[in-house]
Amino acid sequence: MAQVTLRKIVKEYEGGVQAVKGIDLDIADHEFVVLVGPSGCGKSTTLRMIAGLEEISGGDIMIGGSVVNDVPPRDRDIAMVFQNYALYPHMSVFDNMAFGLMLRKFPKDEIKRRVDNAARILDIVPLLERKPKALSGGQRQRVAMGRAIVRAPKVFLFDEPLSNLDAKLRVQMRTEIKKVHQTVRTTTIYVTHDQVEAMTLADRVVVMNHGIIEQVGPPQELYHNPATRFVAGFIGSPAMNFLPARVENDRVHLHGDAWLPIPEARRARYASAVGRDLLFGIRPEHLTDQRLGLPNRADILITPEVIEPMGMETLVHFHLGEARDCCARIEPTVHAAPGEPILLTADMNNMHLLDAATGRVL
Amino acid sequence: MNLAANIHGSLRAERRWALIIAYVSLCAAVVIFLLPPVYMLITSLKTNAEMSNLQGNPWLVRSPTLEHYGTILGNPLFLTFFWNSIKVTVLTVIVTMVISVLAAFALARMRFWGSQALATGVFLTYLVPDTLLFIPLYQIVGGLGLLNSTWGLVLVYPTLTVPFCTWIMIGYFASIPKELDEAALIDGATWSQMLLKIFIPVALPGIIAATIFAFTVSWAAFVYPTAFITTPDQMPLTIGVVSTLVRGDTFAWGQIMAGALLAALPPVVVYAFLMDYYIAGLTAGATKG
Numbered sequence: 001m002a003q004v005t006l007r008k009i010v011k012e013y014e015g016g017v018q019a020v021k022g023i024d025l026d027i028a029d030h031e032f033v034v035l036v037g038p039s040g041c042g043k044s045t046t047l048r049m050i051a052g053l054e055e056i057s058g059g060d061i062m063i064g065g066s067v068v069n070d071v072p073p074r075d076r077d078i079a080m081v082f083q084n085y086a087l088y089p090h091m092s093v094f095d096n097m098a099f100g101l102m103l104r105k106f107p108k109d110e111i112k113r114r115v116d117n118a119a120r121i122l123d124i125v126p127l128l129e130r131k132p133k134a135l136s137g138g139q140r141q142r143v144a145m146g147r148a149i150v151r152a153p154k155v156f157l158f159d160e161p162l163s164n165l166d167a168k169l170r171v172q173m174r175t176e177i178k179k180v181h182q183t184v185r186t187t188t189i190y191v192t193h194d195q196v197e198a199m200t201l202a203d204r205v206v207v208m209n210h211g212i213i214e215q216v217g218p219p220q221e222l223y224h225n226p227a228t229r230f231v232a233g234f235i236g237s238p239a240m241n242f243l244p245a246r247v248e249n250d251r252v253h254l255h256g257d258a259w260l261p262i263p264e265a266r267r268a269r270y271a272s273a274v275g276r277d278l279l280f281g282i283r284p285e286h287l288t289d290q291r292l293g294l295p296n297r298a299d300i301l302i303t304p305e306v307i308e309p310m311g312m313e314t315l316v317h318f319h320l321g322e323a324r325d326c327c328a329r330i331e332p333t334v335h336a337a338p339g340e341p342i343l344l345t346a347d348m349n350n351m352h353l354l355d356a357a358t359g360r361v362l
Numbered sequence: 363m364n365l366a367a368n369i370h371g372s373l374r375a376e377r378r379w380a381l382i383i384a385y386v387s388l389c390a391a392v393v394i395f396l397l398p399p400v401y402m403l404i405t406s407l408k409t410n411a412e413m414s415n416l417q418g419n420p421w422l423v424r425s426p427t428l429e430h431y432g433t434i435l436g437n438p439l440f441l442t443f444f445w446n447s448i449k450v451t452v453l454t455v456i457v458t459m460v461i462s463v464l465a466a467f468a469l470a471r472m473r474f475w476g477s478q479a480l481a482t483g484v485f486l487t488y489l490v491p492d493t494l495l496f497i498p499l500y501q502i503v504g505g506l507g508l509l510n511s512t513w514g515l516v517l518v519y520p521t522l523t524v525p526f527c528t529w530i531m532i533g534y535f536a537s538i539p540k541e542l543d544e545a546a547l548i549d550g551a552t553w554s555q556m557l558l559k560i561f562i563p564v565a566l567p568g569i570i571a572a573t574i575f576a577f578t579v580s581w582a583a584f585v586y587p588t589a590f591i592t593t594p595d596q597m598p599l600t601i602g603v604v605s606t607l608v609r610g611d612t613f614a615w616g617q618i619m620a621g622a623l624l625a626a627l628p629p630v631v632v633y634a635f636l637m638d639y640y641i642a643g644l645t646a647g648a649t650k651g
Contacts (some may be wrong), residue, residue, distance in 0.1 A: 053544050074550040086541035090563040099559075100549035147549070 002064030002077075002154035002187055003029045010058035011045050011211075019045045021211040022059065032181050032188045035199035036314065037208035037234070044159060046208070047191045051157050052076050059328050074103075079148035082158040083164060087132040087142040087147075093119075094128040097146045112151075118149040121183060121278040122176070138169045145177070151185060158179075158190040164199065174200060197234050199223070207231045223349075229279065229359035230347065232352060238284050238315065240352070245280035247273050247353070252280050255321030260298035263348050270353055273362055281352035281361070287331040287344055296348040302328070303341045316342070382503050388537065399626070406430050406619035413615055430616035432625075439594055440621060443602030447581060447625070449537040450512050450598055454580040462572060466531030467473055471543060481532055488525035496589045503590055510592045518590070519580045526579075527572035534568030535561060570639040578629055599625040607620050 004027040011020040020042040027033045032128055035043040038242040048054040050061055052073035053076050060067050068076050079100075085097050094115055101111045119125045122142040132140055141161060148156055161177070162170045178201055181188055198205045199219040207214045207222065209229070219235075226232035232240045244254045250267050252260040260280075262270060290299070300320070308315040309332060316328045316336055336342055355360045405413065407426045408629040418424070468474075469481045497516050500509075508514030538561065546556045555633050562569065587601045594606055607614045 025437075051544075051548060053547070073544075073547045074552075078548065080545070080548050082541040082545060084539060084541055086539065086545040088542065088545075088560060088564070090566075099546075103550040103555060147545075 003027055003031075004155055004187060004189065005062040006046070006050075007061065007062070008059035009046065009049060009056055009061065011042070011049060011054060012057040019211055020049070023208075023211075023213050025206060025213065025216065027187060029187055029188065032190065032201060032203045033206060034180075034190045034192060034198040034204075035206045035208055036192055036195055036200070038213075039193060041208040042211040043191045043193075043206075043208045047157055047159055047189060050189060051078055051080050051206065056341070073361050077154045078157055079151045079153040079155075080130070081141075081144045081161045083160040085132070085164075087140055087143055089132055092129050092131060093124065093135070093143050093146075095269045096132065096143055096199065097150050100147065100151050104213055113145070114150040114152070118146040121149065121180060122146050137165050139175060141165065141173055142176070145180060147304045149180070151264050152184075152186075154187065156186050160192055161190075162192070164293075170197075177201060190221075195237065199235070205235075207234060209234075213264035226352070227277055227360055228361060229281075229354050232281050232361060236283055238327045240281050240283045241287065241323065241326045242279045242281050243320060244356070245278045245353070246275070246277075247278060252351070253355070254280060254300075258300060258320075260300070260346060260348060260351075261296075262351075263296040263333050265309070266351075270362060273353060273355075277356040278362075279356050281354055281356040282346055283330045283350065284327040286350040287326075287328040288345040288347075289334040290345045290354055294347075297345045298348055299342055300346055302326075304338050307338060309323040314346075388594065399623070402619045402623055406616055410616060429511045430620040434617045434621050434624070439602070439606055440560065443597055443599045444625075446512050446596060446602070447598040447600070448628075450515045450519065451577055453516045455576045457516065458520050458527050458576040459569065459573055461558075462531050463469060463562065463569065465524075465528045466535055467561060469528070470532045470535035471561075472553070484525050484528050484532075487521075488529065490540065490568035492583075492585045494521055496585055499586070500589055507603055509590055510596055512591075512596050512598070514590050515580075515583070515587060515598070518586050519583060522586075523579050525577040527576055529589055530572045530575070531538040531565065531568055534565045538564055567639045570636055574632060574636055574639075579634060581629055 004025075008022045008024060009020055010018065010022050012018050023042075023046065025033075026073040027108055029220055035046060037043050042343055045054060049056045050063075052068065052071065056069060059155055061069055063078070088099065092097065097115045097118060098111045101114065106114075116125070119128055122145060124139065124142050124146060127135060127139060127143070132143065135143065141164075144161070158177070162173050164307075165173060174197060177190075181201075190201060198221075204216060205222050208218045209230050215222060216350070217225075217233045223230060223234050226235060226240075229242065233242070242255050247262070247270055250262050252262060254260065287300070302316075302318040302320060304316045304318050306317040310315070311332065313329050314332050314334070314336060316330055318326050319329070320326050330336060330342075330344070334342075354360065355362060401421075404421060404423055407423050407428070407430075409425060409427050409429065412424060424473060439494060465484070469477050469484070499521070503509055503514045503518060504518070506514070508517060542560060542564070543556055546560050551559065583598070584600045587598050591597050591601065594602060597605065599621070603618060607618045607621065
C-alpha cells in the first residue's frame, strides 16, 4: 500500500514531440484514481511511466515516498493489468497467477495460499488448471486481475482493461473491479477513454488532454463544476450543449430573442463577463420538457430534427442559432415529433458560462 | 427462388472447377516430385544383371532383392559416413539454434541503435550462395587447420543456417504481443528469464521449424564437404556415397540408389513427425502480423 506522486513529469519522444507535458499528481494510499481522456492525450504513457515501461524525460515519480525514476519495473512493487490481458499462453491459470511469486522465490505453500485466495475473490477457482485459450474474455480478464492481486503490490495499474470486452460484460467487470478494490484496498491507477468507467469507478478522476491535466476531482465535482470546456464536454453523455452567448442585464442572450434570466445566486459571479463573447453550457438533462413550478427555469422554443426514444427517456436533437447538434432529454410520455416546435425549459441553476476564447468556465 | 438456385448452382460449379484444377495441379506436382525417389527405390531392388538388361520395362522389378542394402549396410565406410552426417548435423543444429534464438530475441525485442539494419543484414547474408562462399571459407578453414575435418564442417555450416533461422525466429518473436514481455518484466523477470520461461515456450513451433530447416540444410549440404573434405573417414553421406561408389566410370548403381535412399530417410522421418509444427512456424509471422 502506498501513495504515488508525480512531479513535473515529462515524456518527450525523438523529434521533440511531447506526449506528456509536465504533469503533477498526488494519489493517496488506498485511493482509486482514473486517468481519462481521448486517445493520444498521454494517459497511457503516464501509466506506463509509473510502471517503468517507459523512461521519463523529466520530473520525478515517487511510489511510497521514494523516487523510482531509475528503478526497473520488477523492483517498483507494482502490478499491471493490460488491455489484451497478456496472459502467458503456455501456462495454466494457476501458473499465470503464480509466475510473479515463483520468480520472487516465494515458498510453494505460500504461493498456493495466495493464488487460492485470489481465485476465490475473483470466482475463478474451477478454472485454475485451464490454459488461457480455453477461457472467455471475461475469465481472462479475471485471471489478469488475479495475477495482480496475488502479488499484493503497493499499486495496481490498469491499462484500459475492459476495452476488449463486449458491452454487457464490460458493465459486469466494472462492478467486479470496484468490488475487488473495496476488498483489497490497494492504491489503484486506472486508465480508460470511457468516461462512464471513469465516473463509476473513481474516487477521483483525472481528465487529461493533449498531455496536460485539465482537471482533477471526484466524479460528481467534475460533472457539476467542470473547470474547462474540454472537461464539460468530455464528462457526461450525451455531451453538454454549448451555445454562443452574451450576458446583459442579468440575462443570458443566446440569439434572436432568446433571453434567459440568470439565477440570483450567480449574478455576482458573472458580473465581470458582461459584454464578452461567451459560451452558454447546459447539459441535455438540464434542458427538458416543461416542468412548471420550479424556480430558476427559462423557456426555449426549439424545433426537433431527430427524436431518439431510449425507453427511460427521449433524446431530442435540434439546432439553435449557430449551435448545431444540440440535445435535450425529455420524458418519454411527452409528445415530440421532428419539425413540430416544442417548448423546452432550461434549469438555470445548472447552467455554465464559459469564456469563448480561453475555454475556462467562469 | 429461381435466382437463388442459379446463384447456388454457379457457386457449386465454381467450387467444383476450383477443386478439379487444384487436384490436377497437385497430382502433377506429386508425380514430378515422387518419380525420382520411386525410380531410386525400384532400381535399388534390382539385381545388377536386371539393371544392365535393356529389355523390358525399367519401371518393373522382376526378381526383387535386398542384396544392395545388405552390401552397403555391411560396408563400414558407409556407417562412418552416416555417423559423420549425424555428428555434423546435430552439432550444427545446436550451434545454429543457440545463436539464432539469442540473436533473434535481441533483434526483435531489445531496441538498440542499428538493430533494424542488423536484422536486414542478417537476411542479406542468406542471399549469398554457398557456391560463392566456399572459396574464401576455404582460406579461413585452412587457416584454422580444420581442412578435411568434420569439425570444419560444424564451423562453416552455420553460415548457411543461422541467417535463415534467425530470420524465422525474428518473425516469430515479433508476433508475440509486446504486453507479454511487459507483463513478465513487471512480474519480476530478468531478460534471460523472459527468454527462457516465456519466449522459448511460446515460440516453440517457430523453434521447431527453424530446427528442421537447419537439420535439412546441414544433412543435405554438398558444396562445402566437397570442397573441404578429402578422405573417406571424414566424409558425410552426401559426398561419401558418390565418391566411394563411383570408381572411375564404373557406377555401382544398386548401392548408390540404396545408399541415397537410406541417406534420405532421416529427414523424411523428422518431417513426418514435425510437419504440423513446421507449417505453423513458417506461417506464424505472416498471419499474426
